[in-house]
Amino acid sequence: MSQVTKRILLVDDSRIARLTLQHLITSTDSSVEITQAANGDEALAAFQPGGFDLALLDFNMPGIDGLELAQLIREQDSKIHLVLVTANIQDTIIDRAKSMGLDFLGKPVDSEQLASLLKR
Amino acid sequence: MINAINQDQQDTIVELMNIGVGRAASALSKLVHDEVLLSVPKVDFVDIPTAEIHFAKLLPSALAGVTQAFEGFISGKAALIFPEERSLELVRLIVGNELSASEISELEQDTLAELGNILLNSCLATLANILHREIKTSLPEAYTGNCHNILKRLCDRDDSLIMLVQVDFSLSQRELQGYLAFIIDLHSASGFHDALTEYLEKLLS
Numbered sequence: 001m002s003q004v005t006k007r008i009l010l011v012d013d014s015r016i017a018r019l020t021l022q023h024l025i026t027s028t029d030s031s032v033e034i035t036q037a038a039n040g041d042e043a044l045a046a047f048q049p050g051g052f053d054l055a056l057l058d059f060n061m062p063g064i065d066g067l068e069l070a071q072l073i074r075e076q077d078s079k080i081h082l083v084l085v086t087a088n089i090q091d092t093i094i095d096r097a098k099s100m101g102l103d104f105l106g107k108p109v110d111s112e113q114l115a116s117l118l119k120r
Numbered sequence: 121m122i123n124a125i126n127q128d129q130q131d132t133i134v135e136l137m138n139i140g141v142g143r144a145a146s147a148l149s150k151l152v153h154d155e156v157l158l159s160v161p162k163v164d165f166v167d168i169p170t171a172e173i174h175f176a177k178l179l180p181s182a183l184a185g186v187t188q189a190f191e192g193f194i195s196g197k198a199a200l201i202f203p204e205e206r207s208l209e210l211v212r213l214i215v216g217n218e219l220s221a222s223e224i225s226e227l228e229q230d231t232l233a234e235l236g237n238i239l240l241n242s243c244l245a246t247l248a249n250i251l252h253r254e255i256k257t258s259l260p261e262a263y264t265g266n267c268h269n270i271l272k273r274l275c276d277r278d279d280s281l282i283m284l285v286q287v288d289f290s291l292s293q294r295e296l297q298g299y300l301a302f303i304i305d306l307h308s309a310s311g312f313h314d315a316l317t318e319y320l321e322k323l324l325s
């Protein structure tokens with residue numbers, strides 16, 4: 001059995017968006033371990049400090065949005081790599097994400113950009 | 121409010137929607153692996169009965185698609201619309217041929233909602249970025265129905281005065297045509313008017 005190279009938390013209310021991202025990620029690196037969550041509450045229930053290397057967070061979700069979720073995760077884990085993944089490509093959202101130290105991926109996700117983020 | 125939108129501003133709206141829809145088309149093209157052909161956006165300022173006549177002329181009777189509400193410097197609803205009979209084909213183009221018919225059917229609503237989310241947000245975000253404003257978008261909602269049902273979904277108020285922006289799109293390799301419609305409530309459009317005025321002033325200064 002291959003060793004897990006990265007533990008990823010994938011949060012999106014759309015099942016198809018999660019399936020698409022999971023497919024893109026495992027096509028790039030099959031040794032990752034992915035935990036899926038459909039909203040902020042599910043993500044926080046699954047989250048443990050030090051339990052994930054990377055979290056990919058949708059912005060528009062029922063309940064708290066992706067940036068609010070990022071803040072709550074960051075308060076518990078200062079080292080986790082956070083990426084906002086959203087169709088909402090407004091400059092104001094990108095600026096807010098960057099000011100919070102998040103990387104940004106617009107949907108539809110470009111596989112090369114994703115691969116480059118996964119290598120970090 | 122309708123009279124307050126002058127010709128320059130109307131031309132600006134068409135141009136901004138052109139750019140926004142162009143970005144949305146680029147996103148759709150990536151998702152379906154085909155070239156997307158677009159019409160020039162058509163902007164009309166109409167009341168609800170006139171909008172219904174427009175829709176009935178343009179659209180097939182059984183429709184499917186996605187609506188998404190937005191608010192901020194403009195408020196309204198956006199819709200991605202296409203013939204219901206082509207809905208599963210569109211889903212198959214996006215998720216690929218590896219899944220069974222039942223799996224495709226199970227994913228239909230979710231796939232359409234995500235497709236609408238990407239395309240409609242792409243247009244609205246481009247509009248907000250160019251005008252240096254912010255728009256909040258709601259979660260996308262997939263629907264099926266006829267023209268009347270869809271207009272009911274898009275316009276909450278019977279006395280709505282709306283800016284209807286229509287764009288036709290089609291795929292070059294496949295018989296699939298769809299429409300994007302943006303219904304902007306002109307009762308609360310002063311923010312939009314201000315943003316357009318500011319943009320034009322900068323452009324012309």
